[in-house]
Amino acid sequence: xxxxxxxxxxxTYELDRAHVFHSWSAQKHLDPMVVTGAEGxxxxxxxxxxxxxxxxxxxxxxxxxxxxxxxxxxxxxxxxLCTIAPAHANDQRARAAQLIAERAPEGMxxxxxxxxxxxxxxxxxxxxxxxxxxxxxxxxFRGYHGGTYLTMNMSGDHRRWRNDxxxxxxxxxxxPFLYRSAFNATTPxxxxxxxxxxxxxxxxxxxxxxxxxxVLESVVGTAGVIPPPPGYLAGVREICDRYGxxxxxxxxxVGFGRTGSWFAFEQHGVAPDLITFAKGVNSxxxxxxxxxxxxxxxxxxxxxxxxxxxxxxxxxxxxxAAVATIEAMTEEGMVENAAALGGLLGPxxxxxxxxxxxxxxxxxxxxxxxxxxxxDRTTKEPLAPYGGSSPAMQATLAEATRRGLLAFANYNRxxxxxxxxxxxxxxxxxxxxxxxxxxxxxxxxx
Numbered sequence: 001x002x003x004x005x006x007x008x009x010x011x012t013y014e015l016d017r018a019h020v021f022h023s024w025s026a027q028k029h030l031d032p033m034v035v036t037g038a039e040g041x042x043x044x045x046x047x048x049x050x051x052x053x054x055x056x057x058x059x060x061x062x063x064x065x066x067x068x069x070x071x072x073x074x075x076x077x078x079x080x081l082c083t084i085a086p087a088h089a090n091d092q093r094a095r096a097a098q099l100i101a102e103r104a105p106e107g108m109x110x111x112x113x114x115x116x117x118x119x120x121x122x123x124x125x126x127x128x129x130x131x132x133x134x135x136x137x138x139x140x141f142r143g144y145h146g147g148t149y150l151t152m153n154m155s156g157d158h159r160r161w162r163n164d165x166x167x168x169x170x171x172x173x174x175x176p177f178l179y180r181s182a183f184n185a186t187t188p189x190x191x192x193x194x195x196x197x198x199x200x201x202x203x204x205x206x207x208x209x210x211x212x213x214x215v216l217e218s219v220v221g222t223a224g225v226i227p228p229p230p231g232y233l234a235g236v237r238e239i240c241d242r243y244g245x246x247x248x249x250x251x252x253x254v255g256f257g258r259t260g261s262w263f264a265f266e267q268h269g270v271a272p273d274l275i276t277f278a279k280g281v282n283s284x285x286x287x288x289x290x291x292x293x294x295x296x297x298x299x300x301x302x303x304x305x306x307x308x309x310x311x312x313x314x315x316x317x318x319x320x321a322a323v324a325t326i327e328a329m330t331e332e333g334m335v336e337n338a339a340a341l342g343g344l345l346g347p348x349x350x351x352x353x354x355x356x357x358x359x360x361x362x363x364x365x366x367x368x369x370x371x372x373x374x375x376d377r378t379t380k381e382p383l384a385p386y387g388g389s390s391p392a393m394q395a396t397l398a399e400a401t402r403r404g405l406l407a408f409a410n411y412n413r414x415x416x417x418x419x420x421x422x423x424x425x426x427x428x429x430x431x432x433x434x435x436x437x438x439x440x441x442x443x444x445x446x
Contacts (some may be wrong), residue, residue, distance in 0.1 A: 001033045001045070001401075009034045009046020023147075024159070038065030041419050041426050044404070051401070055408040056417030056429050057369070059221060059253045060279035063325055063334065064419035070285050073324035077317050086313035088114075093314035096322040100281070100292060103262040104273065104374060105271035110293040113314035117252030117278035118146025120289040121215065121277045123308055124274045125150065127293065128213035128246035130307075131300045136206065137201075138214040139350075140175040140243070142223035145215060145250055153154040153169075154215065157223050158387035171206050173199050175216070177226050179361040188229035196235040208243040213274075218264035221253035222410050225363050225370030233268040247272045247298065252289065255421050256280035257329055259273075260339030260366030267365075273297055282325045288318035334420040344424060345416065347370050358383060358396075358441035369416045371434075373441050380410035383441060387431035392444035399440045 003314040004010045012034050022030055041064055044050045053061070061072060062321040077092060084090055108284040111125075114120045120226050139145065152163045154170045156274035173324075174182040176195040183194035203211060215235060220226035240247040254264040258280055274297060276360055278289030312318075330333060342365055349369055353359035358372035373383035373393070384390040388411065399411050408415040414437075418430065 001031050002033050003031075004046035004436060006046045006048075009036065009064075022362045030239065031151070040064045040066070041422050051404050051406045052419045052426060052430050052433065053406045054416045055406045056419075057284060058080065058279070059258070059408060059417045060284035061258055061413075062420045063278040063283045063328055064421055067283070067328060069324075069328045070283065070324040071320050072319045074317055077320035080159065081316050083312075084316060086309065086311070087278040090314075090316050090319075092316050092323055093320040096314070096319040096326075099323060100277070100290070100327045104275060104292045105266075107271070108275070108292050109295055110298040112291045112293060113319070114278075114289040114291070114310055115287050115312055116146075116289040117250075117276060118148045118151045118289075120252065120278055121145045121151045121154070121309065122148050124248045124276050124291045125154070125213055125215065125255060126308055127274060127291065127300075128248060129188065131297050132212045132244065132246060133196065134210060134212035136167045136212060137170050138203070138211060139170055139172055140176065140216060140220070142220055143215070143217050143250075145217075145251075147310055171202065171211075172293060173202050175350075176221075176222065176227065176229050176232050177215055177224070178233075178365070189231075192232045193230040193263065194234065194427075195232060197415060199236070200239050203239065203243055203245075207398050208245075211243065211245045213246040213248050213416050214240055215250055217250045217253065218268075219254045219259060219315040219365065219368065221392040224372065224410075224413055225260075225368055225415055227363060227365050228268065230268075233265055233270045236271075237270045242366070246274060248274045248276060250276050252276055252278045254280075254368060256326070257335040257338050258366060258368050258417070260335065260342055264365075275288050280325075281319035282318060285321040285325070286315065286318040288315070288322055313343050332421060336418040337422075341418065341420070341422060342366045342369075344427045345418075345431075348434075349416075349428070349434075350436055352438060356435075356438040356442050357445045358438055359378065362418075367418055367420050367422070371414045371416075371438075373412045373438075375445055377445075383444065384412040386411060392441060395444075396437050400433055400437035403433035403436050405437070407434070 022027050036046050103111050132388040139154045144157050145151040156172050176191045177190045185191035249265050255277045273294045275292040349362045355364050361372040363370050374382040384393040
């Protein structure tokens with residue numbers, strides 16, 4: 001991004017580069033956009049340039065930017081009770097827990113609040129270990145579960161490598177991904193069957209009695225927007241039941257409407273033992289995460305103290321934002337609209353794929369889609385290498401930005417996560433900008 005011409009924007013940029021240490025970045029190579037405002041599906045930079053935000057920021061602005069109901073709830077709560085220790089009850093935390101539990105499967109009535117998704121997963125694993133008396137955890141290659149010590153070590157992408165000391169007790173498995181199948185499958189049915197057989201064989205050879213939990217993103221997120229094939233989550237549930245393993249559904253990225261249902265696993269007819277959430281629960285307006293706990297696991301701690309907590313667990317401002325977000329999503333039909341957006345985005349993106357040889361695969365559900373960009377459709381060689389980027393990918397993203405579209409990008413993929421209340425006109429605007437960007441990617445194919 002160019003350094004802002006606006007004096008205030010330039011000052012912000014310079015202060016940022018002098019003092020802010022950014023995540024996931026080589027610090028000398030950063031060139032961040034200075035954002036000065038946002039509303040609905042749009043944001044604008046310090047020079048007043050407007051962008052259509054289909055990045056979801058980090059896939060969390062489910063109700064869009066500056067939703068008036070959520071902003072007003074935060075303001076009202078700040079004037080009433082800014083903070084209180086988690087040992088005390090307060091109306092916003094109680095109401096948020098009620099609303100979340102009401103949307104969870106039957107028999108999941110307790111909510112433990114955290115500050116975000118990583119510590120939600122960390123606490124879910126702790127609960128599973130204490131509940132089962134076991135240690136090992138199963139997680140998926142291509143999965144990502146957070147940036148804390150434990151969750152980073154559990155994750156299955158390249159970000160783990162420099163952090164991994166092998167102490168997390170994690171055993172990783174290959175999940176289903178037909179486009180780049182680890183099982184030489186040619187149909188979704190084959191991919192599902194072979195992935196489940198692989199998982200169960202791995203458990204048997206590792207020792208079934210060793211495993212406390214299996215942690216699985218209901219739709220793989222940053223590793224590629226990979227929905228599971230029909231039958232897979234049901235098969236995972238059966239395997240967990242067979243071996244007494246706690247099934248943790250990581251819904252941090254896809255929970256609260258992103259896929260067109262309150263939780264993504266609902267579409268597969270399963271119920272996990274623990275659900276981790278964050279991001280969309282209050283659209284990231286104030287940091288909040290948590291664990292929805294089945295009655296069976298929660299009973300473990302009826303008479304024995306749970307050894308865990310956080311200073312800001314169930315923070316009133318964050319919970320007030322969650323209440324307002326969930327109520328607004330319900331009353332404005334945003335979950336239903338997310339499902340309808342899938343009916344717009346899916347066909348539009350597949351039509352782009354027919355015209356652009358750089359698009360190897362289109363995947364998604366609801367308001368969550370990904371394009372797998374390739375150099376060669378036959379070999380499926382990616383436009384950028386695993387764990388990195390490339391001049392071709394950078395040029396493609398730069399063209400999208402030049403056309404006024406912000407998308408989430410990772411390796412050779414472009415992810416699209418518009419607000420759940422985006423309009424049909426905004427979807428068309430985003431697809432049109434993406435069309436131009438893909439023409440740049442096409443110039444790097446062979």
